[in-house]
Amino acid sequence: MKQLYKINSERLLQRVEELSKIGKTPENGVTRKALTKDDYEAQQLVANWMREAGLEVRVDNLGNLIGRKEGNDSNAPSIMIGSHIDTVPNGGKYDGTIGVLGGIEVAQFIHDEGMQTKYPIEVIAFCDEEGTRFQGGLFGSRGMVGKVTELELLKKDDNGISRYEALKSFGLNPDLIHESVRCKGEIKVFLELHIEQGPYLQSIDKPVGIVTGIAGPAWFSVKIFGESGHAGTVPMNLRRDPIAGAAKIIGFIEEVCSKDSNSQTVGTVGKITAIPGGSNVIPELVEFTLDIRDIDLERRNQTISKIKNEIARICKDRELRYEIVEHLIKDPTMCAPHVVEKMMEIGKSLELDAPKMISGAGHDAMAIGEIADIGVIFVRCLNGISHNPKESAAIMDITKGVSLLQETVLNYVK
């Protein structure tokens, strides 16, 4: 094994455990919200490991922790590796973390080998990927591509502390976030290693996957209006029951998203409410959410339009009225084909048998994708569970993922 994977698995595992002690919860989870005291402590610890790896460390005005090692070419763009170290409340210890600590391992390897590289290396822990404190995730990565507004800095947490104040308390100057923006051409390639947060790799029994793109989410809420009535007195043929209509629509959503087993469309109804909600009252209104994602923009939009047509048809047939409100529509973000192909090649040489796959969840790479070529590596996680103390990934799988990351970095950094 040593020959294939040049990774210090023991150190990596020990660091994952050590970092997880900061913000540890009674349920053995981790609560480390962005820009809190725990986050600061975690940054200090990670900064020390960055320094050990020969990196020069700073925190930009967005709260991103950045360790950098210059290359031989002082004008060359950087190879950036990383993810985030903040967590959701009572989250897991692998989400984000393995991307940052794995990145440090790569830098450490280069340092230990005394390698001279053409391009600078940057290992980054983005600030507030999760967005649970100030309601707005991917903060550091969006900020780095100039997508954070001043208004967003004024958002307050549950204790009335604004993000502006929180950044100040970290010794940063939020009035200068524009100085932390990177332009196209400054980053040659951004590589992120992350747990899958889904069950796909486990289902096909593979430790590592190579991401071809991050699905674009489309979020809607749907209201179906019918006619309320007494559950006992309105005959079936005189009903205009919105819940029966909603049931048909939800059935169609599942069907249309499942139809092509090769497609990566997913459709989810996560929330549903019937109003007034009495057990012996036919509802007058049923409201539900709809989350549609796909890596193929055209196919996603076709799926949405099929669903909209079916909602119209079902409501017409049943004399129901409907409203569809669009909350968010984002295009998919594609990983750079040259990165994907390089990773496939390396994956083969490392005997990882790593499949191409898509990411259904958003990651910092999605934001950085606006200014740089990106590549994302997924590591299998137990039962697809994440954002939960039960989140788990085997150190062997993480090692394989970091090896793939390392060899990819070594390819680009030379």
Add this chain to the structure above:
Amino acid sequence: MKQLYKINSERLLQRVEELSKIGKTPENGVTRKALTKDDYEAQQLVANWMREAGLEVRVDNLGNLIGRKEGNDSNAPSIMIGSHIDTVPNGGKYDGTIGVLGGIEVAQFIHDEGMQTKYPIEVIAFCDEEGTRFQGGLFGSRGMVGKVTELELLKKDDNGISRYEALKSFGLNPDLIHESVRCKGEIKVFLELHIEQGPYLQSIDKPVGIVTGIAGPAWFSVKIFGESGHAGTVPMNLRRDPIAGAAKIIGFIEEVCSKDSNSQTVGTVGKITAIPGGSNVIPELVEFTLDIRDIDLERRNQTISKIKNEIARICKDRELRYEIVEHLIKDPTMCAPHVVEKMMEIGKSLELDAPKMISGAGHDAMAIGEIADIGVIFVRCLNGISHNPKESAAIMDITKGVSLLQETVLNYVK
């Protein structure tokens, strides 16, 4: 018209309006909860009208207001007519009321005509049909057939006043409710006139319907357990989504209840919740209520068993787990065929073209059905709306219903 319907419509309408002033709400509805000051005032007013109609008035220890006129045969069972005068919060002015005031019109007619009857007549306003104050409806009618327990008297309203105390405040002795119980044989027939509270009569353009029976409700809650997951990361074919399963089940409930357009089965899902209920989370649990009613006990039970089988089948196919909890199962209550046939005959002679129909909602007659032959007459109400300030019934339709009631009483009372 005068010849066909021997009813003083003007007086009846005026009394409906006058009674509706007690407990009137800003929305033009009526809030007259049982055993309140408003209920007392309403009983006093109705008692006066009963006395005008030649009835001797008393309130039994259950709070039932009873006006009685003896017949020639002192041992004969009584012909009882009535309904209730309490309301739900912000309810309508016809629900219950027209059965009591209509009954008084019948007694008034007999009084005015100076008719001597063989059987005694009783006009009754049952106490607390709605059950909104102490959580337990049909109180007076259930009490009259011995189905009220002492425990029930201890139930408190939102202000901490028990039903026991409320009955006392009416000058009654709740320790003696057993003295208000009637036995089989004491009531020859009980007749109730009520607004339909559903849209059927309006849909077939008939003013009055003759009820053949009151459907037996069966109430369940159903839980479907699946596997939670991220809406973006779990491919469709790896999902165990309880909301997709619930949608199929709800579709089947509608289908199985609608299949035979001649059957009077109704099935309603009034409440549904997905847990945890995040818009980007596949739910782990979906819970919904199920209300199944039918006048045909065997058919209702077959429907329930078909639904249970389908839940089992769907959950097995989709690797979901389920729980079905039974909250209430009541047998249907049939109206006495001789009453129904007599009403059909009278309906014809009154040119009402009154159809036979079932009652999907419960009424006081359902309770009294345990000790006496019953008959129920429905009056068309606007758009089927009830328990709402918009509840409305045309005086012409009420007049026709009271005429049918009157002729039926005259048939049995001789």
